[in-house]
Amino acid sequence: MTATLADVARRAGVSTATVSRVLNGNYPVAGATRERVLDALAELDYVVNGPARALAASSTDVIGVIVNDVSDPFFGIQAGGLQREVAEEDLLAVICNTAGSPSEELKYLSLLLRQRVRGIVLTGGAREDAEHEAATAKLIRQAQAVGTRVVLCGRPAPAGVEAPCVVFDNEAGATALTRHVVEMGHERIGYVAGPRGNTTTTARLAGHRAALREAGIRRAASPIVHGDFSRDSGFDAAMRLSRADGDVTAIIAANDLMALGVMAALRRAGTEVPRQCSVAGFDDLPSASDCAPALTTVRLPLESGARRAGRIATGRDGAEDGDAWLGAELLVRDSVVRPGGRARRAR
Amino acid sequence: MTATLADVARRAGVSTATVSRVLNGNYPVAGATRERVLDALAELDYVVNGPARALAASSTDVIGVIVNDVSDPFFGIQAGGLQREVAEEDLLAVICNTAGSPSEELKYLSLLLRQRVRGIVLTGGAREDAEHEAATAKLIRQAQAVGTRVVLCGRPAPAGVEAPCVVFDNEAGATALTRHVVEMGHERIGYVAGPRGNTTTTARLAGHRAALREAGIRRAASPIVHGDFSRDSGFDAAMRLSRADGDVTAIIAANDLMALGVMAALRRAGTEVPRQCSVAGFDDLPSASDCAPALTTVRLPLESGARRAGRIATGRDGAEDGDAWLGAELLVRDSVVRPGGRARRAR
DNA sequence: TTGTAAGCGTTATCAC
């Protein structure tokens, strides 16, 4: 077994209180005793017992992060940024994959709650469902009651909870993107939306529709199909879209992963991108610049947003200033050109 | 504050021991009392105090995972698989990014050690440095001494440590890949290796060299430069390679990320891939199939390997059967063609 | 089947 505080105290000829003091440096200790304790600590290879400390001090060194799936870069980037941020305070990050399942989300929320983590960051869009929202709200309030800081990153706070939010401007980003496609001269534009009943899906779709409306594009000329934000669902969606009435000259996907799937499907079908069909995405994941043609998309400050959320969760940043809005930036690359046109530039 | 076991016990008119029993279901409890306890539990919204339980039972519900960087898909995929695996036992996964820094690795090792996590999985190549190896070994042994299961995934165990390893056959994979490039007729082949002093770099490089040797290719015709496994370092490496003596007709990168960087650099330089220069990668990340031309690479079973490691770390799988070797599979796609040749097939 | 009580290894409040 490992040495305990008592072992160290005995060896150094002091009380456990003193050892605790030199360990935490929160109370004055005489230089000489301090040295002796330090020596004993080293000789015994003492390692603090985290759970014991957590119990006594009623606070842990852990932050919980709830994501859909870390292996999806959209979440991986956020998880990475958050981990790096909290690491600066020597805190640990536990990452939970919900696979988008509301019940998993609740399960992890309570698992984190039981661990008495210092803070919890919920990322990604939330399920738009009153019952689930209420259940989430209850757990969040319970967490807050035991002193856990809860932060929402990329989703609104459920009704009835007061919690800081880091919000990405999905709607404005989507409007800017669709507006760009329209300005390039497209009038028949397919849209691959995210899964139904998801706040992110809703926001991006709303932005898209706003741009269509302002351009006076008829609904019939702008078919919408739903995917689930995965690459494969984008592939399938593109197939459905091309079977739909009236060929579109551009397809906008609600995220880059689906856009990649769309491009693969078009390629497979022998449709040349962007000459015969333009494609656009959303998020600006690293692969968006490595695919060919490079993807026109919308950049979201995922890493810095997550870091911000992390700082709030650790208490480093105050949450009093209300929600943090982070802008989205249109990134014009090579995958969107004028209908029947050529690539914007050679690469 | 939250309700404690004592609160529940009082409410149900039983002792804390009984409540603990129904909670853990490890001792018989009469149906009637059981019901009363369950009711009390629900009425008070009781939530177990993880740290207290961990202290008393001296075991936590957490598994630690050490990676270079979760936002790198190579690690993100492993982290995701591992998290999903341990979730099946209702365990939490704490993810630590070391950014490849040995000192961070040691720091996290002891942070996890202090948390008394159930298991620790170390992923990715290890630093080949005697001093660091010894320090790691010491911490691992210390962890094992407190009952923490340590598993290595994608790296050998440090000298003097007895620990289960999940190993990817990097060397054989690299040999197969270079052999393929050679068989396509290339004789001047550039290689972008990983960072020096890393076990993965060494293994892949060894495999590459073995294939060159068996083909009788001179060292002068096969320049080697080092990157750090990041996309940008691949970009830089390609620039250095093209400035090197004697133009190569193919560039093999030690991982897909660097291969993507190489392709971007070649594109930028106006070199057409694969017609003027073939490119190959390693890992088979999702983006390898979405870039154009699709990348010829080597597939590593990252997800299943990580799950396997997770199962060993949780004690679900025994570790007695020695190291688990996972094969690497050559994936021939479109980025490698005969020198001066055309794409293997249209996509 | 249930209760009592002794830990588990810290932290923190008092005294001294």
Add this chain to the structure above:
DNA sequence: GTGATAACGCTTACAA
């Protein structure tokens, strides 16, 4: 400055 010592909330012999 330093030492006792009482929490912290749970598990688990040991009794009953």
